Amino acid sequence: MPLESTTDAASHRRAVGVIGAGFHATTNILPACVRADVQIQGIATRDIARSAAALLQFGSTGTPFDNASALIADPAIESVIVVAQPADQARISLEAIQAGRNVFADKPLGWTAAEATELADAADAAGVTLMVGFMKRYAPVYEQLAGLIADGELGDIRSFHLGFGCDSTAFCANEEEFLKLAAIHVIDLVRALFGEVTDVAVSSSSVGRAVSLAVLLEFESGVVGTLDLSGLPSYSSESERVRVTGEHGFAVVEDLVRLTVHTSRPHVEPTWASLSEHRTVFTPAESAMSGGGRDLQLRGFVGEIEHFIDAVQGGTTPRSSGRDNVLTMHLLELILAKAQAGGIT
Structure with missing residues (x-):
């Protein structure tokens, strides 16, 4: 029983919910999750049909959501990837942090240094992993x-x-x-x-x-x-x-x-x-044989997702x-x- 519990816990930490299914998310971030062998537990957009289509596109049987707050509130989702519009990044990321979720957020995380500091302080207070998508x-x-x-x-x-x-x-x-x-x-x-x-x-x-x-x-x-x-x-x-x-x-x-x-x-x-x-x-x-995977690897998209998961699993601080x-x-x-x-x- 302890072995099964440990395995299940490790598998759960290799799972994420994704907020956003726009061009960048579907071209780079979601395919990188697949290549990094990360389970996509759910996708949230403003249109639940679009969320469901994105899950299907990337081979996931996860849950579609019609808003970010619903995905963040799902107790089964411990880690969230935020790929929203720049104007929404900080607000959604802060909501996820305050809900106790580990967060990988695409840049810019905070339009200003003051906003970035607020988010970093919130992550420290909540004791969660916060990483910014600087794929280079x-x-x-x-x-x-x-x-x-x-x-x-x-x-x-x-x-x-x-x-x-x-x-x-x-x-x-x-x-x-x-x-x-x-x-x-x-x-x-x-x-x-x-x-x-x-x-x-x-x-x-x-x-x-x-x-x-x-x-x-x-x-x-x-x-x-x-x-x-x-x-x-x-x-x-x-x-x-x-x-x-x-x-x-x-x-x-x-x-x-x-x-x-x-x-x-x-x-x-x-x-x-x-x-x-x-x-x-x-x-x-x-x-x-490389297909689109070559570009995802060489540009750092797969590496950044793997690094986020490793930080969550190991309780370490991400480089970015x-x-x-x-x-x-x-x-x-x-x-x-x-x-x-x-x-x-």
Whole structure:
């Protein structure tokens, strides 16, 4: 009997209720749940027929709900994934937290740092897991890059450059929306890779929906870096490139599918007289068998769901916790303030 009870409890902790069945939920989050072998206990939308259709689409025999509150109130559901509209994310997440549910919320969790702090405080008070969906942290290429940095393979890190571009003009009306709905992912990523920021300078050439920002960051660790952030129609194909430079090597990430690591042996003179340099390129395999799973894995959607479940099961703090999200929101607001101030300060 104890063995069965333990097994049942573990299985229950690998189950979630999902609030939202829009484009992002059905394209990324729900398929990632299936690939992560997470049971979908229920789905809530404003239309119970739509909720039922989404359950059927993803092979679940769970319960359809016609509103978020009904799903949150179901005592069988201990963990909730919130993929609502940005204006509703904080309110629904707070309701779930106050009901004692573990919460995985898509970004932005709190439109402001103050809202993010309220949610983190509520999760601490309720003793529940609160995680924010910053999937880039869980993308294999960035996890491997983080390992290289931590292991010292590149030597002491000195600088980085990150270029990110997407066509955000259809869903972002200004710099604030671009930063909070699109660029927030890479802003969070550089915090995860390099630590906390001590100083920020920004230059902007944005005009309305056409956003272009150059950001200079200085970190407590001594690292300096630049962000080239663009929300322009020219990036109809999303572009992302990161170069990290250390004393003994550098690494380049290209569009989440290619990691090039260049290292050299220090103190070899003259360097041209020996085979002192080494370059390794890492890429995923290409296969017709991967289907849509390849993209879900490489972009980090499967990894973030797995990490949430592991945190709930193990009682550990997620890497992209609600409390950590507060620091990302503070940095984002600082960048926005400098941009709106009219240039480098």
